[in-house]
Amino acid sequence: MHGLLGLLGITRPTEVTVVIAAGSPVRQSVPSGLAMGELTSRDGVEVTPGRNGAVGVIDGRFADQLVVNPDDAAAVLNSLAFALGAVAGFADPSAITASSVGEGADAEHFYRYTEKIGGVPVLGSEVILVTNAAGEVTSVFNYYRGLGEGFDITPGAAVDEDAEVRLIAGTAYLGPDVDSRMLESFLSTSTFTRELVVYTHDDATSDLAWRVTVVVPDTGEMSPSGATYLIDADGASAGDVILGTSNAQAATSISIAKDWLGESRVMTIDTRTVLWFRTYQLIDAPRNIKTYKTSYSLFGLGSPTLPGTVVKRGFFGWDAAAVSAHANMAVVYDYFQDVLGRTSFDDDGALVSVSIRYNPRISTGGYSNAFWDPNRQLFAFGDAGYLQASVDVVAHEFVHAVVSYVVGDGGSVLDYGESGALNEAYGDILGALVEGKTGDGRWLIGEDSDHGVVRNLADPGSIRTAYGPYRERVSDMYSGEGDDRGEHVNSTVFSHAAYLMMTDAATAGVSDQTWAKVFYHSLGRLGTSAKFVDGRAAVLSSAGEQGLTAAQLAAIARAFDTVEIYGAAPSSVIAV
Structure with a gap:
């Protein structure tokens, strides 16, 4: 302009x-x-x-x-x-x-x-x-x-009943080869919400579709949260899944890490005395932040339940992973309130629920990831990589929640393809600004975690993903189906522009x-x-x-x- x-x-x-x-x-x-x-x-x-x-x-x-x-x-x-x-x-x-x-x-x-x-x-x-x-x-x-x-907004006969739509979404979630008994159990225990919408494709053609949100029970057996599907609702393609996205918006699509280094921090906690026992919990009442540890069934060997139980100080002190999550979320909360004038992610003082040590039991090597879940309205950090130790990653996830409320009504928005890449870019850009570093670390995302650098806004191509290096220009953008059509690997095109304008x-x-x-x-x-x-x-x-x-x-x-x-x-x- x-x-x-x-x-x-x-x-x-x-x-x-x-x-x-x-x-x-x-x-x-x-x-x-x-x-x-x-x-x-x-x-x-x-x-x-x-x-x-x-x-x-x-x-x-x-x-x-x-x-x-x-x-x-x-x-x-x-x-x-x-x-x-x-x-x-x-x-x-x-x-x-x-x-x-x-x-x-x-x-x-x-x-x-x-x-x-x-x-x-x-x-x-x-x-x-x-x-x-x-x-x-x-x-x-x-x-x-x-x-x-x-x-025409009249659904086709093949997809005009709730049971038909649920069956399509459930099969899409579990895969076409799912056992019929498992599918039946999944359909009966999961929550499905559907809404008739009109979806416009990149070529400007439009289809009537069901937008179906699947929320899995709090066992974690299937995924961190669930998924949202757009299902064609009319014509010859009625019943086809147009696209599907995870309900959890992750910080990174890379998932490998083993250990971490943490720091002691000053933080707000809750102290309670019952009879002669005194407990200390990670509850920040002024900011309405609660930090949980994900719970697991079968004495910790089974499936996870979110958010879990509020973290308490143990006999040997605090869980360092919880300290990082709790203290860094307070830093992010204060920045949005003091600098940007926003009170919590919804601008109305919403509870900030943070769950650590999460693992959906899909990886034996630990879950090195973080996400904002708009359905459960919580932030979760995996049991590997300790991404919560990096202020910019915590801020990145908080930005996803802010986007949910500024651009939408609190649900999932900007969550697929180039729109998703734009969302991810905003998370990185504002995350770096909240962290406020100078020098080489200013443009790195996740460098303070045990996972290491997730993205480099100054030099995107220096970091590789399963889909090749992070992209720097539109002409080089990834165009495949992976990574929700490149929402992470392409995000650096926009965030690299932010680096260029700020320097x-x-x-x-x-x-x-x-x-x-x-x-x-x-x-x-x-x-x-x-x-x-x-x-x-x-x-x-x-x-x-x-x-x-x-x-x-x-x-x-x-x-x-x-x-x-x-x-x-x-x-x-x-x-x-």
Whole structure:
């Protein structure tokens, strides 16, 4: 953005001047049905083309009306219907949700409209209107698909019963060769929730689908948490699994480690006296953090149960793994509260449950991983690798939880393919900023754990995975089916761009706290199916609101260009 047309090497298309509405006086109605050729241009407003010739991003204060509720947001969005590629009056206030990040004068409010057809949500079809703390409109991000009421939302006969959908999801979870008795037991003991949705593929075709979340019983026999599936609900492919993802969002897909080194830390605990016994537990009441040790059946030899039992100080002192998890989670919690103005991951003081020494019994060599589970609303760290000893890894998982609530409603979002890679990248970027190191360790993720370095944002290719080295540019991205279509191995394309922009000489005066606010505030601008190019637009818009200069914004765009995350030519003119 900001005058980078030439740098992007994009030939300017046939152009029509786009003029941005000055709007109506404060708190009065916004004119409806504004065509692009009828809008009035304003200084500082930039428009970026989006999908299907519609406007993708409007960045700048293009309307005078204050927006303080979904009704106000709907009025502004409906005034832009033509430019957004939507029908007149498309934005129903009842389909708009409101959320905020930041606090006080730094707060930003996000009004997210989600397209629905007969009450069925169209995944990723959203329009997000952004305001500052005063309610002044600062930008619009358009992910609208506009499928229309003519789209058939009637499930096929083969998948219109709950039992049919459960059977498909259960078989997908256990595998096609599962024993019928095991499948029957699994179906009776697991929890299934289903929702009819419209899923849009990368080629822009759309399918009616069942979104089924499988939550396994708290025995851990099958997986850490369960899985979510999209099952085709109509046509010749009815019953086919479109995609499936684990409910747990992991820090890394690598899983090999044996031992670790820990540190003693100052931490908040709970002390209780009953009769003549005094117990000490890892309960941080002021922050509402509880640290557990995963429980196992059969005297510790059987399956795990999450979260387990609260960690208590033993006869020989504290479990060092628990100390790392408890103390580092407090560091992360404080950073989000003190620097970013967010209270817990849901911004409402939610309980932060942390479970250590977890092993799903799928590996005899220990479980070297960490994850955020949106279904159980907890954080878990494996019994090998001791990833909780690394502040950036703990922060990485906390960011996944924050994304769940800022971009979604607390469930799993941005969890597959390029969208998943974007989520993983945000975890690493904010994780590194929370850790706040200088020197070589600044750009390493997981270096303080016994597992060792998980990713290197400065030199992604220096670390290899089962799918080859971590990627540095879009043209080199992994395109296979593994790693949920490369959500980890490709994440470093976006996070390497963050490294490049933060080390550019033009941004030397930008503090780590400001960078954290830039990335944190950009989350509210992301749709639930956002990809790298959407992340680019969101970061640039957020950086502008945080006061970065034109030269600094150019450095951000330059970093994205280097990793081949190109934005459309921004200008006050676009092709129509």
